[in-house]
Amino acid sequence: MLDFLDRFPLPLLIFLAVLMAAAPFYPEPHLWQKLKMLFAGTLTQPIDVFDLFFHSAGLLLVGLKLVRMRAEE
Numbered sequence: 001m002l003d004f005l006d007r008f009p010l011p012l013l014i015f016l017a018v019l020m021a022a023a024p025f026y027p028e029p030h031l032w033q034k035l036k037m038l039f040a041g042t043l044t045q046p047i048d049v050f051d052l053f054f055h056s057a058g059l060l061l062v063g064l065k066l067v068r069m070r071a072e073e
Contacts, residue, residue, distance in 0.1 A: 002068060010065060013062050017061065017062045018058075019058075020055055021058060029055070034048055034051050034055065
């Protein structure tokens, strides 16, 4: 199911994950903003929930890739 993930080089995934997690760089990264909203209990708008998932998707893919690499050993 996740075989497509094996074709991507890890450095590229890490670069894209950091880029997406930090975008936009000014005034505040969306991921940080949405996490603050989540812990404050103000993450109620659908667009905000989408933003949280969108900006954290790269980090999730890196995590999955690392788990798959560890399982292959």
